Amino acid sequence: KSLRGLGMELRCRCIETESRQIRRHVKEVEIIPANSHCEESEIIATLKITGLKVCLDPEAPWVKKAIEWWMSSRRS
Amino acid sequence: KSLRGLGMELRCRCIETESRQIRRHVKEVEIIPANSHCEESEIIATLKITGLKVCLDPEAPWVKKAIEWWMSSRRS
Numbered sequence: 001k002s003l004r005g006l007g008m009e010l011r012c013r014c015i016e017t018e019s020r021q022i023r024r025h026v027k028e029v030e031i032i033p034a035n036s037h038c039e040e041s042e043i044i045a046t047l048k049i050t051g052l053k054v055c056l057d058p059e060a061p062w063v064k065k066a067i068e069w070w071m072s073s074r075r076s
Numbered sequence: 077k078s079l080r081g082l083g084m085e086l087r088c089r090c091i092e093t094e095s096r097q098i099r100r101h102v103k104e105v106e107i108i109p110a111n112s113h114c115e116e117s118e119i120i121a122t123l124k125i126t127g128l129k130v131c132l133d134p135e136a137p138w139v140k141k142a143i144e145w146w147m148s149s150r151r152s
Contacts, residue, residue, distance in 0.1 A: 027111070032104045033146040041149045058147045067143060070109040071134045073117045 012038035014055035022047070022054070023066040029056070031067075043067075088114035090131035098123070098130070099142040105132070107143075119143075 013032070027048040033041050043056040043063065056063045089108070103124040109117050119132040119139065132139045 026109070028106060028108045030104060030106045031143065031146050033102070034149040035103070039150060041147055043147065064147070067107065067147065070107050071117055071119065071140070071143065073110040074115060 010037050012040070012042060013044065014042045016055065017057040017060075018045075018054045019057070019060070021062045021066075023062070023069065025049075026066070026070070027051075029067070029070060031058075086113050088116070088118060089120065090118045092131065093133040093136075094121075094130045095133070095136070097138045097142075099138070099145065101125075102142070102146070103127075105143070105146060107134075 022045070025047050026045045028046050030044045030046075031041065032038070032044070041058050043058050045054050045056050046052070047054065056066075058064075098121070101123050102121045104122050106120045106122075107117065108114070108120070117134050119134050121130050121132050122128070123130065132142075134140075
């Protein structure tokens with residue numbers, strides 16, 4: 001096996017996921033579909049202010065709703 | 077105004093969006109909700125193999141479906 005890209009992780013990045021509803025604290029979110037190194041999709045949110053990264057559960061109903069919210073968000 | 081975080085962009089990152097359906101070529105995707113520097117949400121996809129970054133239209137039906145697909149993907 002060869003490396004496909006620099007900085008690519010060779011295993012899952014999330015150990016556990018945040019269960020609390022933290023939608024308002026999220027600055028941006030990264031979705032990593034399942035791939036040859038990790039058999040489940042992963043969602044990594046970067047928090048406002050602290051910049052901390054936390055993993056979210058792709059199957060949690062609040063996360064699915066939050067993704068829709070973030071995608072459709074428009075500053076008014 | 078003060079800077080909230082290192083490396084934070086102070087304007088929208090996307091100039092134009094990819095209209096073609098490129099779901100299969102995406103390695104990961106970043107969602108940036110609207111914020112004080114950009115009035116619309118932005119979606120930046122990183123492509124497999126080349127690592128190129130392209131912007132996707134958050135309102136395009138194929139993009140919405142692709143996000144659901146990426147979130148629910150599971151290697152079988």
